[in-house]
Amino acid sequence: MSTNKHFAARRWRRTALAAALGMTFSAGVLAQSNATGTIFGTAGTPGAVVHLENTATGFARDITVDQSGRYRASALPVGQYKVSLVQDGQTVATRDVTLQVGGGIDASFASAQNAQNLAGVSVVASALPAIDVSQVDARTVLTAEMLQKVPVVRGVTAAALLAPGTVGADSRYGNIASFGGASAAENQYYINGFPVTNALTGLGFAELPFDAIDQQQVLTGGYGAEYGRSTGGVVNIVTKSGTNEWKGGVFSYWSPRKLEDSPRDIYLSKNPYAADSGELYQDRSNNRTTNTTYGAYISGPLIKDQLFMYLTAETTKQSGSAGLGANNGATSTRTIATSKANRWLAKINWNINDSNTLEFTGMGDNNTSSAKFYNYNYLTGETGAYKGSETTKNLGTAGSSPGGNLYVGKYTGYITDNLTVTALYGKTKSRHADNALGASGAPCPLVIDARNVASSDNYATCWTTTQVLAPGAEDNTKGWRLDVEYHLGDHDLRAGLDTQDLSSFSGTTYSGGIYHRYLDYSTAVAGGIQNEPGFVAPGTAPQYVVRDRVIGFVANVSVKQEAQYIQDTWQINDRWMAYLGLRNEQFNNFNGSGESYVRQRHQLAPRLGLTWDVFGDSSLKIFANAGRYHLAIPSNVAIRGASASLFSQQYFTYTGVDPVTGAPVGESPLTGVRYLNGADGVTAPDPRTVAAKGLKAYYQDEFILGFDKALGPDWTFGAKATYRNLKSIIDDFCDSAPFEAYAARTGTDISNAKISGCYLFNPGQANTFSVDMGNGTFQDFKLTKEDFAGNSNHIGFPALERKYLALDVYLAHQFSNNWYGKLEYVWSKNYGDSEGLLKSDIGQTDPSVTQDWDFPELMIGSRGYLPNDRRHELKAYGYWQMSPEWLFGANVLVQSGRAKNCIGNAPDGYDRQGYGSSFFFCDFSVDTNGDPIKTFHSRGSLGRLPWTYQLNLSAQYTPNWADNKLAFTADIFNVFTQQRTISIVETQNSYDDANYGRTLSYQTPRYVRFGVRYDFSF
Structure with a gap:
């Protein structure tokens, strides 16, 4: 009997620990809230009480175990919890767990008669996906601790790019990402449950002080019904909150210009038919900057166990850029640019009682930049007279932060053990x-x-x-949401x-x-x-x-x-x-x-x-x-x-x-x-x-199949396959020929009809339009797919296609024996004739009104590998705690290149709208008379850009003599200063155009970031 009991207890510990570890790594569908989580489990004896207490704030809930021996507490603030099983007024078992955003933790107990004291089982949050039997989606959760130990750029996008299936978007869109083959304008970003995505275009989002991030959840597929308005991915951030301990800190990060490698110069392509082939296009040898960030925070209890505050602010400055424009000989331009971003965040948490909580967040993100322009002579290397200036506020490249202020309030009511209600209201305003x-x-x-x-x-x-x-430009967002959750059997x-x-x-x-x-x-x-x-x-x-x-x-x-x-x-x-x-x-x-x-x-x-x-x-x-x-x-x-x-x-x-x-x-x-x-x-x-x-609305269908397997107590490994199929989009077309074909087919007189400009439609299918007939009446024109081919070339629109297929395989080592690591490989294929909301081929920044579908001839040869197709991607990151004072981290990215196109002038008679170099036709050779030979090249059929490799390393020294309050850090990004081409000019204006194939952007060269921070309590 004792042998069997010992075996049962040992087996239960393995199951509980595996489940708890799994819950901390990936959020499950048991708690889809975008700013909270759930603790649940079995407790053996119906009627017993499970006491949950946040160890940092004293917030507590008591949940009665139901008749099936289970309990569940939802909509809990994230953080560290002590979970206690109470039987007849006595605590018989305890567990320490860490609750992650949107996640669920299985904190199960054996029956009260044989409960074991599990206080030593402390689950530490991690970004690794472990075994979570409640998870059906694809997500990664990154904690503040992780973001300090792994060498990443201090920004939301850099953190999100650690997740599988995410790739950097075209450089012309700024610092944003593409998720699962979708365009970079199809994502949603949340801070404390409220959307902060660019209200005008969907490109970019409001940034927050990086040190304010408590947890960043990256959803790359399969998310629940409470999330919508996204066919790419979701980035959900929960900020830090005050606790019962008064804390403060100051920090500074510095990337000196002198330790940054010079970026590569850009040359025209080596076109044998171009007179200026291979010449210097842009001297970038002096395009280096100094970046400095400094900030501070303070947090603590205004009323112990009840009212808490957290306040932080940071300023980032960039200076020293002295870039030269394109090589126009004696009429070129030199630019000296500076930028500054001021960000702050304030958060109040009020535990009114154990059944009601309130949370208020205020945030500011204001960025300014200025540039001064001077004449520059490439022939002599001399800088000339001052030419002018440009200053911007909360504006920049398409993917830059739209800036502005955010205010959001949230109420949570734990009405009963089984009924929880949450309500949220917020607004943002950004002036440009x-x-x-x-x-x-x-x-x-x-x-x-x-x-x-x-x-x-x-x-x-x-x-x-x-x-x-x-x-007077400005963007505003106002919104509210109400969620009710009820546990029933x-x-x-x-x-x-x-x-x-x-x-x-x-x-x-x-x-x-x-x-x-x-x-x-x-x-x-x-x-x-x-x-x-x-x-x-x-x-x-x-x-x-x-x-x-x-x-x-x-x-x-x-x-x-x-x-x-x-x-x-x-x-x-x-x-x-x-x-x-x-x-x-x-x-x-x-x-x-x-x-x-x-x-x-x-x-x-x-x-x-x-x-x-x-x-x-x-x-x-x-x-x-x-x-x-x-x-x-x-x-x-x-x-x-x-x-x-x-x-x-x-x-x-x-x-x-x-x-x-x-x-x-x-x-x-x-x-x-x-x-x-x-x-x-x-x-x-x-x-x-x-x-x-x-x-019809823009929509996509998605399917995921996968498995996760534990390999002993420290290792997990798994794989999943993802298939996405874009079924409908909305874009515009600007062609009167389909209306003329309809009129001829139906005998409709359109001599006075007002048919001009562009119309929104669902590409690749029949559409019905209301046409102003010019006499005060409107008539429906039911344009068939054949009508759209009613032009002089008898060419129609192809069926819409954007498909994404990916296989993700990972191996993860949980933090033990002083180290943590994750290795992940993703094979993916992104194929079709539409990128979605954007057109990265030409860097177009007009979401949903791209050039692609303006008239059918533009779509000849458009089917192929799309701009966000990166066939192979290997990511590895982790850290090693060599000693209590020294910690080392690494981050590796290996990625195959983007498929190449040539977008040029159409054959005679095909460019009915005068679009010029906008077709999948180009001239790469000449005939015996020296005349260019126009050839057809379908999308993505001209090879690929080179593979890219990047290694980032970090070191952190926390001296014992400073009682672990002082930390010095050093990060080296792109250690081997790989500067390979990641985007090029894909348009060709003529067969001797040396601009076609010219590099638009390289990898960021090697640079060093030093940091120092001092954290204290009082």
């Missing part, structure tokens, strides 16, 4: 500024001299940027609803308000200036003319997003668990006049999952997941496509030129004003004519 000034301190107009004259005769200019953001039921209102006042204008383009008269005319009403040929033709363009793409636009969901986590028996969820979403997009132009309701997204604990001891799990995910149209679509906007041009003669700005003097009109695409800046298009009727 963009000012470009000439040397005189006044804005300079955009001037391009396109005359056929010697470069020495070109008109002088002073502009420094082509377009600027409209004054073997079912954990959860339901909720949430609303987000995103609004933006945004748009662009030309620098100085106007664009002057000087032309040879013979270029501007062909029997008169084409398509210019009011043109009268002058008696004596001038040698040159100027075309003036004015734009005003500015509007106040918004999107209202609502959702409801219900889900059930059903513990079928002790080995099988099923997850069933259903999400219903509604999207409503409004133009600048406040009118709805796209409305989508009842977007149903089922989510299903199943796990099998094969042996019943958490040593082997097989799991599967299937789900549908929707995405709303970004609000930026309405600025040009659905709102009043100005786009005009007019031709003039002129008598002189301003010697400083290059603007024409003495202009006299040759033509009247022409409003391109009907954009007169006053009248918004009728909402009925902007988009197809019954527009």
